[in-house]
Amino acid sequence: MTDPTLRTPAEIVARLTLEEKASLTSGLDFWHTEPVLRENIPSVMLTDGPHGVRKQTAEGDHLGLHSSVPATCFPPAVALGCSFDPELLERVGAALGTEARALQVGVLLGPGINIKRSPLCGRNFEYLSEDPLLSGVLGAALVRGIQSRGVGTSLKHFAANNQETDRMRVSADIDPRPLREIYLRGFQRVVQDAHPWTVMCSYNRINGVYSSRNPWLLTDVLRGEWGFDGLVVSDWGAVDDRVASLRAGLDLEMPATGGRTDAEIVASVRAGSLDEAVLDEAAGRVVGLVQKIVGGADPDATFDSEAHHALAREVAGQSIVLLRNETGLLPLAADTDVAVIGELARTPRYQGAGSSRINPTRLDNALDEIRALSSREVPFAAGYALDGSEAAALVDEAVTLAGDADIAVVFLGVPAELESEGFDRDDLELPASQTALLDAVLAANPNVVVVLSNGGVVRLSGFAERVPAIVEGWLLGQAGGGALADVLYGVVNPSGRLAETIPVRLEDTPAYTNFPGEHGHVRYGEGLFVGYRDYDARGLDVSFPFGHGLSYTTFEYTDASVEADRDPRVHVTVTNTGERAGAEVVQVYIGVPDSSVTRPARELKGFGKVHLEPGESRRIVITLRRDDLAYWDTRADSWIVEGGTYTVEIGASSRDIRQCLHVEIDGDAVRIPLTMESSLGELFRNPAAAEIVMQAFGSMGGDVGIDESVLKMAASMPIGRIAGFAPGVDPGQIQQLLDAANQQT
Ligand code: BGC
Numbered sequence: 062m063t064d065p066t067l068r069t070p071a072e073i074v075a076r077l078t079l080e081e082k083a084s085l086t087s088g089l090d091f092w093h094t095e096p097v098l099r100e101n102i103p104s105v106m107l108t109d110g111p112h113g114v115r116k117q118t119a120e121g122d123h124l125g126l127h128s129s130v131p132a133t134c135f136p137p138a139v140a141l142g143c144s145f146d147p148e149l150l151e152r153v154g155a156a157l158g159t160e161a162r163a164l165q166v167g168v169l170l171g172p173g174i175n176i177k178r179s180p181l182c183g184r185n186f187e188y189l190s191e192d193p194l195l196s197g198v199l200g201a202a203l204v205r206g207i208q209s210r211g212v213g214t215s216l217k218h219f220a221a222n223n224q225e226t227d228r229m230r231v232s233a234d235i236d237p238r239p240l241r242e243i244y245l246r247g248f249q250r251v252v253q254d255a256h257p258w259t260v261m262c263s264y265n266r267i268n269g270v271y272s273s274r275n276p277w278l279l280t281d282v283l284r285g286e287w288g289f290d291g292l293v294v295s296d297w298g299a300v301d302d303r304v305a306s307l308r309a310g311l312d313l314e315m316p317a318t319g320g321r322t323d324a325e326i327v328a329s330v331r332a333g334s335l336d337e338a339v340l341d342e343a344a345g346r347v348v349g350l351v352q353k354i355v356g357g358a359d360p361d362a363t364f365d366s367e368a369h370h371a372l373a374r375e376v377a378g379q380s381i382v383l384l385r386n387e388t389g390l391l392p393l394a395a396d397t398d399v400a401v402i403g404e405l406a407r408t409p410r411y412q413g414a415g416s417s418r419i420n421p422t423r424l425d426n427a428l429d430e431i432r433a434l435s436s437r438e439v440p441f442a443a444g445y446a447l448d449g450s451e452a453a454a455l456v457d458e459a460v461t462l463a464g465d466a467d468i469a470v471v472f473l474g475v476p477a478e479l480e481s482e483g484f485d486r487d488d489l490e491l492p493a494s495q496t497a498l499l500d501a502v503l504a505a506n507p508n509v510v511v512v513l514s515n516g517g518v519v520r521l522s523g524f525a526e527r528v529p530a531i532v533e534g535w536l537l538g539q540a541g542g543g544a545l546a547d548v549l550y551g552v553v554n555p556s557g558r559l560a561e562t563i564p565v566r567l568e569d570t571p572a573y574t575n576f577p578g579e580h581g582h583v584r585y586g587e588g589l590f591v592g593y594r595d596y597d598a599r600g601l602d603v604s605f606p607f608g609h610g611l612s613y614t615t616f617e618y619t620d621a622s623v624e625a626d627r628d629p630r631v632h633v634t635v636t637n638t639g640e641r642a643g644a645e646v647v648q649v650y651i652g653v654p655d656s657s658v659t660r661p662a663r664e665l666k667g668f669g670k671v672h673l674e675p676g677e678s679r680r681i682v683i684t685l686r687r688d689d690l691a692y693w694d695t696r697a698d699s700w701i702v703e704g705g706t707y708t709v710e711i712g713a714s715s716r717d718i719r720q721c722l723h724v725e726i727d728g729d730a731v732r733i734p735l736t737m738e739s740s741l742g743e744l745f746r747n748p749a750a751a752e753i754v755m756q757a758f759g760s761m762g763g764d765v766g767i768d769e770s771v772l773k774m775a776a777s778m779p780i781g782r783i784a785g786f787a788p789g790v791d792p793g794q795i796q797q798l799l800d801a802a803n804q805q806t
Contacts, residue, residue: 070344070345070346070348070349070352071341071345073100073102073345073348074341074344074345074348075341076100077097077100077344079327079330079331079337079340080323080327081097081099081100082340082341082344083323083324083326083327083330083340083344084097084320084323085097085102085344085347085348086307086312086313086314086323086326086340086343086344086347087303087313087314087315087317087318087322087323088313088314088315088316088317088318089104089317090121090316090317091117091120091121091122091123091297091316091317092106092107092108092117092121092316093105093106093107094107094313094347094351095317102348102351103351103355105167105168105350105351105354105355106165106166106167106168107166107167107168107169107170107213107215107259107294107315108166108168108169108170109123109169109170109171109416109417110169110170110171110172110215110416110417111137111138111169111170111171111172111173111187111203111217111417112134112135112136112137112138112141112153112157112171112412112417112419112538113132113133113134113135113157113160113412113417113419113421113538114129114130114132114157114160114161114164114166114169114419115129115132115416115417115418115419115420116129116130116132116164116166117129117130118130121316123297123298123316123416124415124416124482124483125414125415125416125417125418125482128420129419129420130164130420131366131420131421131422132160132164132419132420132421132422133156133160133364133366133369133370133372133373133419133421133422133538133539134373134411134412134419134420134421134422134538134539135153135156135157135369135372135373135376135538135539136373136376136377136380136535136536136537136538136541137186137187137412137413137417137516137535137536137538138172138173138186138187138188138189139185139186139187139188139189139516139517139535139536139560140376140377140380140381140534140535140536140537140538140541140557141153141189141199141203141376141380142188142189142190142195142196142199142380142560142561143380143381143382143533143535143557143558143559143560143610144199144376144379144380144556144557144670145195145199145557145558145560145646145668145670146379146670147198147199147201147202148202149376149379150199150202150203150206151202151203151205151206151209152206152372152376153203153206153372153376154202154203154204154205154206154207154208154209155206155207155209155210156206156364156369156372157169157203157206157207157212158206158207158208158209158210158211158212159210159362159364159369160364160369161207161210161212162210162211162212162357162358162359162362163362163363163364165358165360166212167212167213167350167351167354167357167358168212168213168214168215168258168259168294168350168354169207169212169213169214169215170215170217170261170416171203171214171215171216171217171417172189172200172203172204172214172216172217172251173187173188173189173217173218174188174189174196174197174199174200174216174217174247174248174251175188175196175217175218175220175221175222175223175244175263176188176190176191176192176193176196176223176243176244176247176591177190177191177223177517177561177592178191178223178224178571178572178576178585178591179223179224179485179570179571179572179573179576179577180486180489180517180518180561180564180567180570181224181485181486181487181488181489181517181567181570181576181577182223182224182225182485182486182517183224183225183480183481183482183483183484183485183486183517184225184413184415184481184482185516185517185518185561186412186413186480186516186517186535186536187413187417187482189560190560190561191560191561191562191591191592191593191607192560192592192593192607192664192665193242193243193244193246193247193250194246194247194250194664194665194666194667194689195560195665195668196247197246197247197248197249197250197251197254198250198668200216200247200250200251200255201250201251201254201255202255204216204251204255204256204257205255208255208256208257208258210357211353211354211356211357211358211359212354212357213257213258213259213291213350213353213354214257214258214259215257215258215259215260215261215294216248216251216252216257216259216260216261217260217261217263217296218261218262218263218264218272218296219248219260219261219262219263219272219278219279219283219293220244220245220248220263220267220272220278221233221235221240221244221263221265221267221272222263222264222265223244224485224576224577224578224583225481225482225483225484225485226484226485226577226578226583227577227578227581228264228265228483229264229265229298229299230264230265230266230581231265231266231577231578231581231582231583232265232266232267232268232269232581232582232583233265233266233267233268233583233585234268234269234582234583234584234585235267235268235585236585236588237693237695237698238588238589238692238693238695239585239587239588239589239591240267240693241693241700242589242692242693243589243591245282248260249287252283252287252288252289253287253288256290256291257291258291258292258350258353259291259292259293259294259313259350260283260289260291260292260293260294261293261294261295261296262275262278262279262293262294262295262296262299262311263296263299264296264298264299271299271301272299273295273296273299273300273301273306273309273311274300274301274302274305274306274308274309274311275309276308276309276310278309279293279309279310279311280309280310283310284310291346291350292312292313292346292347292349292350293310293311293312293313293346294311294312294313294314294315295311295313295314295315296315297315297316297416298316300314300322303318303322303325303326304325304326304329304334304335307326307335307339307340307343308335308339311343312342312343312346312347313343313346313347313350326340366422366423369422370422370423370539370540371540373538373539373540373541374425374540374541374543374544374547375544376538376544377537377538377540377541377543377544377545378544378547378548378553378555379553379556379557379644380535380537380544380557381532381533381534381535381537381544381545381548381553381555381557382532382533382535382555382557382558382559382609382610383530383531383532383533383548383555383557383610383611383612383613384521384525384531384532384533384563384605384609384610384611385525385528385529385530385531385611386529386530386611386613387529387530388508388529388530390468390508390510390529390530391510391530391532391548391549391551391613392548392549392550392551392613393435393468393470393510393549393550393551394550395434395435395436395437395550396435396436396437397435397437397467397468398437398466398467398468399431399435399437399439399466399467399468399469399470400439400440400441400442400459400462400463400465400466400468400469400470401427401428401431401439401440401441401442401470401472402441402442402443402444402459402462402463402469402470402471402472402498402502403443403444403445403471403472403473403495403498403512404443404444404445404446404447404472405427405447405472405473405474405512405514406426406427406428406431406441406470406472406512407426407427407428407441407443408426408447409424409425409426409427409514409537409541409542410474410475410476410477410514410515410536411424411514411536411537411538411539411541411542412536412538413477413480413481413482413516413536414477414478414480414481414482415481415482415483416482417482419539421538421539422539423539423540424539424542425539425540425541425542425543426542427472427512427541427542427545427546428441428542429542430542430543430545430546430547431470431545431546431549431550433546434546434547434549434550434552435550440462440465440466441462442455442458442459442461442462443455443458443459444456444458444459444471444495444498444502445492445494445495445498446494447476447477448476449476449492449493449494450494451494452494455498456497456498456501459498459501459502460501460502460504460505461505463502463505463506463509464505464506466506467508468506468508468509468510469502469505469506469508469509469510470509470510470512470549471498471499471502471509471510471511471512472511472512472514473491473495473496473498473499473511473512473513473514474491474495474513474514474515474519474534475491475492475514475515475516475517475519476492480515480516480517485576485577486517488520488567489517489518489519489520489564489567490519490520491519491520496524499511499524499528500524503527503528507527507529508529509528509529509530510528510529510530510531510532510549511528511530511531511532512532512534512545512549513531513532513533513534513535514534514535514536514537515533515535515536516535516536518561518562518563518564519563520564520565520566520567520604521563521604521605522565522566522604525604532545532548532549532555533557533559551613551641554612554613554614554641554642554643554644555610555611555612555613556610556612556643556644556645556646556670557610558608558609558610558646558648558714559605559606559607559608559609559610559714560607561592561607562592562593562596562603562605562606562607562715563603563604563605564596564601564603564604565601565602565603565604569596569601569603571587571590571591571592571594571595571596572585572586572587572591574586575587588659589659589660589661590661592607593606593607593608593663593715594661594662594663594664595661597661597662597663597715597716598661598662603716606714606715606716606717607665607714607715608646608648608665608712608713608714608715608716608717609713609714609715609716609717610646610714612639612641612643612644612645613639613641613643614637614638614639614640614641614642614643614675615637615638615639616635616636616637616638616639616643616645616673616713617635617636617638618633618634618635618647618711618713618719618720619633619634619636620632620633620634620680621633621634621711621719621720621722622722623709623722623723623724625724625725625726627687628684628685628686628687629684629685629687629709629724629726630682630683630684630685631649631667631682631683631684631685631709631711631722632680632681632682633647633680633681633683633711633720634678634679634680634681635647635671635673635678635679635681636673636676636677636678637673637674637675637676637677637678638676639675640675641675642672642673642674642675643672643673644670644671644672644673645670645671645673645713646668646669646670646713647668647669647670647671647681647683647711647712647713648665648667648668648711648712648713648714648715649665649666649667649668649683649685649709649710649711650663650664650665650666650709650710650711650712650715650718651663651664651666651685651690651707651708651709651710652664652707652708652710653703653705653706653707653708654706654708655705655706656692656703656705657703658692658694658703660692663708663710663715665715666685666686666689666690667683667684667685667689668683669681669682669683685709687702688700688702690702690703690707690726691729694731696733697731697732697733701728701729701731702726702727702728702729703726703728703729704726704727704728704729705725705726705728706723706724706725706726707723707724707725707726708721708722708723709721709722709723709724710722732806734803735747735750735780735799735802735803736781736799737779737780737781737792737795737796737799738779738781739779739780739799740776740777740778740779740780741772741775741776741777741778741780741783742772742776742777744780744802745772745776747802747806749802749805749806750799750802750803750805750806753798753801753802753805780795780799781795783795
C-alpha cells in the first residue's frame with residue numbers, strides 16, 4: 062500500500078471513486094472519520110476538549126453522559142482566561158497535546174473562544190472572556206501549544222454561539238460592526254496567528270443563515286479574507302442540509318449519518334446539481350488533515366500524569382482571582398485558627414457539565430489541601446447540602462464552628478445542575494441555602510473568607526460588602542483544591558484578573574433586554590457594547606470590574622510613554638512596592654475621543670504579565686497592533702484605522718487606570734465614492750469634492766448656501782435631492798460633478 066504522506070491530497074483524491082470521496086467527508090461513527098483503506102487513508106479520531114481529553118472507548122455521546130478514559134482535567138477556560146498569561150496557556154496546550162497524542166487522538170475539539178455576551182450563558186465556563194482581544198490572544202496560545210505536539214485543534218464554535226437556549230436553531234441577529242469587532246475578531250486572530258488545523262462551525266444561525274451552510278462565513282471571510290487553509294468540521298449534528306453545507310465550505314460532517322447524507326452528495330453530483338470539484342476540494346482537505354495527524358502520531362507516546370497534575374495545580378493557582386481582602390485576612394498563616402465551612406470544600410465543583418466533561422486522573426479537594434498546609438486541626442462543617450435541601454442542623458453546626466474559630470473560610474458556589482452546556486441560567490444567584498448560611502456565619506464571626514466555585518458570574522452585591530475577603534475560584538480543574546489552599550496560605554500570590562465583569566445586578570447586563578430572544582431570533586441590540594464596554598458607556602457601578610484582581614503585594618506604575626509607530630509601543634515601569642514576590646497584569650486600553658464613529662470609551666488592546674520580586678522594578682513594553690486599532694467600516698466593508706489622537710490608558714483594571722497618554726495615529730486612506738445618496742455634509746468634508754461642487758453650482762446659478770447655519774441645517778440632505786430645491790440644477794449635472802469629484806479623490 063502507498064504511504065498517503067508521499068502524495069498530495071489532490072493526487073490521492075484523483076484516485077478515489079465518487080462514493081469514496083463522499084464518505085471521506087463524513088464520520089465513520091461518533092468520533093472517527095471514514096477511512097479509505099484501499100488508498101491507505103486511515104480513520105482518525107477527533108474528540109473533546111477543550112480542557113482535557115475526553116476519549117470514549119465504548120459508546121459515544123456529545124453530552125458527557127458516557128464514560129471516558131482518565132485524562133488530566135485542566136482548569137476550564139473560565140479560569141484560564143483570568144490568568145491573562147499566554148505563555149502559561151501555551152504550556153497547558155502542550156500538555157493537552159501530549160495527552161491527546163498518547164491517547165491516539167488526532168484532533169482535540171477546542172479551544173472555545175465565543176464571547177461571554179451574557180453572564181447567563183450556560184456554557185460560559187467553556188469560554189475565555191467578554192473581550193475579543195483577550196479571547197483571541199489566549200485562544201491562539203492554546204492552539205499553538207496543542208499543535209506543537211502534532212495534534213490538531215478545532216477552534217469553536219464559529220461563530221456567534223453565545224447562548225445555549227435554542228442553540229441548534231436560533232438566529233443571532235448581529236449588525237456588521239459588532240459581528241466583526243466583537244464576535245469574529247478573536248476567531249480572526251487565532252486563525253491568522255496560530256493556524257488551527259480545523260475550525261468547528263456553530264449550531265446556530267447568523268442573521269438567518271445556519272453557520273453550517275453559510276458561504277459568507279465559511280468561505281468568503283474564513284478562507285478568503287483570513288487565509289484559513291485548514292478543514293471546517295460541523296459541530297456534532299449541526300448540518301441540516303449536507304449538500305448546501307459542502308457548497309458553503311463545510312468539509313466534514315460529524316458525527317456519522319450512516320451513509321444517508323453521503324448518498325445525497327453522490328446523487329447531487331450525478332444529477333449535475335453539485336460540482337464534483339467542490340467535493341474534491343473538501344475530500345482533499347480531509348486527506349490533508351489525516352496526513353498531518355499521521356505525521357504527528359506516535360504509537361509509543363505516553364504522558365506523565367503526576368507532572369500534568371502538578372501543572373494543573375500551578376495553572377489553577379495563576380487563574381484564581383482575589384476579589385477582596387479588606388482587612389488583610391489573607392493570606393492565612395500556617396497556625397491560623399480556621400474553620401472550613403461549605404460542602405464544596407469537600408466535594409469540589411471543578412468542571413462544567415456536557416461535552417467537555419473529563420474523567421480526571423486524580424481529584425484534590427480544598428479541605429484536605431488546607432489541612433495539609435495548616436499546622437493546626439482544621440474543623441469542617443458542610444453547612445448546606447449540594448442538592449439545596451433543607452439543612453437547619455448543618456447551619457447550626459457551621460455556626461458553632463465559625464464562632465469558635467478565628468477565621469471562617471466559607472466555600473460557596475453554583476451547583477452543577479444549574480450550569481451546563483445545553484441550557485442557560487435563569488439568574489445570577491447563589492442558592493438561597495448558601496446565602497442564608499453565610500449570613501448566619503457572619504453573625505457568629507465577622508472574619509469570613511468566602512471562596513467561590515462557579516462557571517459563570519454570580520451576583521455578589523448585597524453581601525460582598527459584609528465579607529472581608531473573597532476569592533473567586535471559578536472552576537479550577539482536578540487540582541483546583543490544592544491551588545485554592547496555595548492561594549489561601551500565600552504559597553501562591555494571587556495574580557488572576559477578571560476576564561469578565563461582575564455586575565451589580567442582572568438587570569445591568571448589556572444583553573438583559575435581548576436575551577435569549579424569542580421565536581428563533583436573538584437580537585444583539587447592545588451592539589458593540591458588550592461587557593465593560595457597556596458598563597463604562599453607561600457609567601454603571603459594577604461589583605468588580607473587568608481586569609480586576611488583588612495581590613498580596615502592591616505595584617506602582619511610573620514613567621509611561623508611547624512610541625508612535627505602525628504598531629505603537631507602550632513603555633511603563635512597574636515596581637513591586639510590597640513585601641512579597643508577585644505578578645502584575647498591566648493592561649492597555651485605547652480610546653478615540655474624536656472618532657467619527659461610535660466607539661467604546663476604552664477597549665483592551667494589549668496586556669502583559671510581569672513577575673517581580675519585592676522592591677524590583679522592570680520596564681516593560683506592550684506592543685499594540687495597528688490592526689487592533691481598526692474599526693469595521695460599513696461603508697467600505699473593511700477595517701479602517703482612523704487618523705487622529707488616541708488615548709492610551711495603562712491600568713491594573715478597566716476601572717483602575719494608573720497612567721494616561723496620547724498618541725497621534727496616521728489614518729488609513731478611506732475612499733468612499735460620492736453618490737447621489739451622499740449628504741451635503743459628507744460632500745463638504747471632502748475638500749476636493751466641495752470645491753468642484755461649489756464652483757459648479759455657482760456657475761450654474763444654483764444656490765446651496767455656504768453660510769454656516771444653513772450648511773448645518775442642510776448637512777443631512779442627500780445631494781441628489783438638491784434638484785428639488787434649486788430649479789436651475791438638473792440631476793444629470795449633479796452626477797457629472799460627482800463623477801468629476803470621485804476622479805480627483
Ligand atoms: C458541542 C461541541 C462538542 C461536540 C462533540 C457539541 O454538542 O457543542 O463543543 O465538541 O458536541 O462532543
